[in-house]
Amino acid sequence: MPRRLPPLNALRAFEAAARNSGFVAAAEELNVTPAAVSQQVKALEAQLKVQLFRRAPSGLVLTEAGQAYLPGLSDGLDRLADATARVVTPGRGRVSISLLPALASGWLIPRLENFRRAFPGVALKLDTNRRLTDFNREDVDLVIRFGPRQPARSGAVKLASYHLMDEEVFPVASPAMRLGGRDLADLTPGQLLHDVDLAGTGADGTALPPQPWLDWASWYRRAGLEPPDPAAGIGFTDSSVLLQAALAGQGVALGRGPHLGDLLARGHLVRVGQQSWRADWAYHVVAPEAHFRRPLLRAVRDWLAAQGN
Structure with a gap:
């Protein structure tokens, strides 16, 4: 018929x-x-x-x-x-994922070989940026964002959000600095690398509060110590550049667990002290609800979640 x-x-x-x-x-x-x-x-x-x-x-x-x-x-x-x-493209698919540059380089790129094995023939595009995603106008299938929660809508588009992984933050430095056994009280203000862009923006464009777990002053207060003078250290507006400075032995950074990838395992960075801070925010996989009705995107979402556990 x-x-x-x-x-x-x-x-x-x-x-x-x-x-x-x-x-x-x-x-x-x-x-x-x-x-x-x-x-x-x-x-x-x-x-x-x-x-x-x-x-x-x-x-x-x-x-x-x-x-x-x-x-x-x-x-x-x-x-x-x-x-x-x-x-x-017979036997193939295509997936575009938008995520923060530091998360891409430190967490996803080391896992790309696993992705190829799980999705042979699927073309993957990584859109690394910090801007808001307009799903109506941009060729993006899935977005990975960091925040307290993700909104139900982005403009007129109804979104679905899935928890990917939490974040643990702890001080890290190059082993060349020989600070592995030190604690906060042993560090000088000039040794600290500061993330100066602590405020965030939600996927719907709303302003998010500052992130205390990335602020050295909050760490010192939490330990009952006098906060350091931020002018004595070096400030960065990009966490991936801050991490590169730590790798180069320029100081101590507050390392974000998922961003570190295998840097700790390979000994390129070492933890400084035993303190850590479990962030109140988490990473989420976000997309319009309609996207998750596509079998390939559901499978990629589930694969990402498995990598985050």
């Missing part, structure tokens, strides 16, 4: 408008005019003989029929995209 389906362009226009809560944003995503999106949606409503949107002062609002139609349609378009990718 032949399938009776509306035109694909009309379906894409409705799905994009519903996901973006408007014709303008949908038009930008589809690279057409807002008028073209509106016409496609009207044509779809006429063919289906149902109203999918209600025009309200605040913008487009899905009707009951539109709400019922959207999940299955989004899932179907995702499956079409996956099927097309398999035809273009």
